[in-house]
């Protein structure tokens with residue numbers, strides 16, 4: 001039986017850091033803990049570049065769009081066809097679009113929710129039968145592991161990043177509950193909540209308008225390798241939650257003690273003030289949806 005690790009979002013950023021570190025990871029008596037490491041992402045060229053730079057034959061690039069039901073089925077079938085045990089699942093693939101909801105396209109809203117919520121939930125469920133061991137090991141730190149990458153954005157509603165923050169609140173809630181459900185099988189589920197991380201995320205979140213964080217976020221932005229290292233350590237210890245960095249820990253505490261209405265009032269003060277007349281012009285230009293019912297009425 002093959003013992004495998006699956007890492008989604010492995011073609012860049014935090015997922016790539018995980019891939020590098022997991023390829024180096026050693027098990028008991030310094031053995032290699034995984035026979036194969038499946039590196040999942042859409043961009044085949046980037047996956048190939050990353051895997052060949054690591055140079056470990058155990059890495060299997062899996063080109064898949066996790067929002068596509070067909071690609072997800074293909075992963076499920078591939079698992080079924082082989083004699084496999086999943087020792088580690090890292091759900092890292094994720095995306096977010098910054099801006100007011102009225103400025104974000106319907107497709108982008110759908111893609112964000114499909115990837116961050118639906119795909120993460122589906123893949124976790126698909127992998128579970130291969131993680132639950134018939135002969136459970138002795139402790140959480142020795143059993144199979146799942147690491148789910150959420151975000152500190154999930155602690156609070158975030159005007160200007162509303163859909164993303166809500167999707168990460170799902171990841172936090174889902175993963176923490178799953179951790180409790182799977183504890184009797186000694187499967188450790190670690191929910192990771194970083195703040196800003198220096199990856200391609202910011203550029204994608206702004207459709208290329210800015211590739212770097214600004215202001216306070218720039219000050220507290222962290223290195224993806226360091227974050228991945230801390231997440232692996234936390235997971236090995238069987239920790240349920242890792243809030244990474246002092247600033248994010250402070251935000252976490254604030255989200256617990258302050259009423260949401262107070263936090264929203266502070267956030268609305270911090271939001272850049274849009275020119276009211278420009279916003280009115282823009283709103284009158286927004287196409288009502290759904291398009292299909294509009295066509296019917298013509």
Ligand SMILES: NC(=O)c1ccc[n+]([C@@H]2O[C@H](COP(=O)([O-])OP(=O)(O)OC[C@H]3O[C@@H](n4cnc5c(N)ncnc54)[C@H](OP(=O)(O)O)[C@@H]3O)[C@@H](O)[C@H]2O)c1
Pocket residue numbers: 008009010011012013014015040041042043044046064065066067092093094095096115149150151152193194195196197198199200201202204
């Ligand atoms: N960077 C931050 O500031 C930050 C902060 C908190 C949390 N996070 C979270 O950390 C995780 C990793 O993000 P990152 O910062 O490393 O960003 P990134 O560099 O943009 O990496 C995102 C990864 O997700 C993959 N991906 C995107 N859409 C996909 C799809 N439909 N199917 C399969 N794979 C897909 C991308 O690969 P392909 O494009 O090749 O598919 C890429 O490998 C995300 O869940 C993100 O929400 C990031």
